Amino acid sequence: MAEARLAAQGLVRTFDGGVGIRGVDIDVQPGEIHALVGLNGAGKSTLMRVLLGMLRPSDGSVAIEGHDLRAAPNRIWAGVGHLVEYPLAYAELTVRGNLALGARLHGVRAEDIPPTVASVMEELNLEQYADRRAGRLSLGNRQRLGLASAIQHDPRLIVLDEPTNALDPSGVILLREALQRRAERGAGILVSSHHLDEVARIADRVTVLNSGIIIGSLDPNGIDIERAFFDLVHTHDKESA
Numbered sequence: 427m428a429e430a431r432l433a434a435q436g437l438v439r440t441f442d443g444g445v446g447i448r449g450v451d452i453d454v455q456p457g458e459i460h461a462l463v464g465l466n467g468a469g470k471s472t473l474m475r476v477l478l479g480m481l482r483p484s485d486g487s488v489a490i491e492g493h494d495l496r497a498a499p500n501r502i503w504a505g506v507g508h509l510v511e512y513p514l515a516y517a518e519l520t521v522r523g524n525l526a527l528g529a530r531l532h533g534v535r536a537e538d539i540p541p542t543v544a545s546v547m548e549e550l551n552l553e554q555y556a557d558r559r560a561g562r563l564s565l566g567n568r569q570r571l572g573l574a575s576a577i578q579h580d581p582r583l584i585v586l587d588e589p590t591n592a593l594d595p596s597g598v599i600l601l602r603e604a605l606q607r608r609a610e611r612g613a614g615i616l617v618s619s620h621h622l623d624e625v626a627r628i629a630d631r632v633t634v635l636n637s638g639i640i641i642g643s644l645d646p647n648g649i650d651i652e653r654a655f656f657d658l659v660h661t662h663d664k665e666s667a
């Protein structure tokens with residue numbers, strides 16, 4: 427099997443008064459879209475932040491393309507794209523300016539930056555806002571900008587926390603197609619979501635997190651994914667009560 431884009435074992439990160447994550451193993455393989463689902467407070471964002479080195483785990487390890495997270499060289503990080511929490515954009519820079527800066531930070535060669543930016547703006551239908559300052563975008567377009575910045579350099583690993591939040595239905599479709607294209611080209615994609623129907627449409631694998639623990643997986647082609655999800659969660663809640 428090809429090397430996992432992301433592999434983590436035994437991840438623990440707890441908070442006073444919150445569950446955090448309590449021993450999570452997870453991996454993302456090349457070419458797959460792996461969805462992480464769970465109720466509010468299940469630990470999805472905490473897990474994603476730990477996987478990206480934004481939060482230090484109290485136990486466990488993370489490897490990106492076989493490199494321990496803490497020692498991963500720049501070329502490995504250049505192949506990662508993520509959007510976790512709020513889309514970071516410079517309010518005074520235009521959409522095009524923000525994307526050009528993001529591309530440069532991800533190691534895109536100077537001569538390749540204009541076509542890279544043009545292409546992702548077309549993909550996410552941001553062209554009409556190319557010269558608008560990011561601070562003057564609507565919430566949904568700011569999200570599109572954050573997503574464009576995360577995927578434009580064709581990362582080998584993409585991690586997105588609730589990427590469809592604030593997107594309108596056309597944005598949801600454009601994002602889905604953009605992620606599918608990248609998965610077909612070999613990217614490994616981890617995406618969290620509350621929208622089980624959306625997840626069923628896009629994911630190859632669906633992992634369920636509850637109270638900081640992985641409690642099972644769902645078949646994205648199953649008949650009633652919502653029911654299967656609640657069955658898993660309620661059984662786990664009852665067993666751990």
Ligand SMILES: Nc1ncnc2c1ncn2[C@@H]1O[C@H](COP(=O)(O)OP(=O)(O)OP(=O)(O)O)[C@@H](O)[C@H]1O
Nearest residue numbers: 441444445446464465466467468469470471472473
């Ligand atoms: N910085 C923090 N300080 C204290 N507790 C925290 C912190 N971050 C997360 N938690 C707690 O960890 C648990 C998991 O939160 P997390 O935000 O990871 O869940 P989530 O699955 O992303 O939820 P949502 O779907 O609402 O975004 C919650 O109980 C939360 O209160």
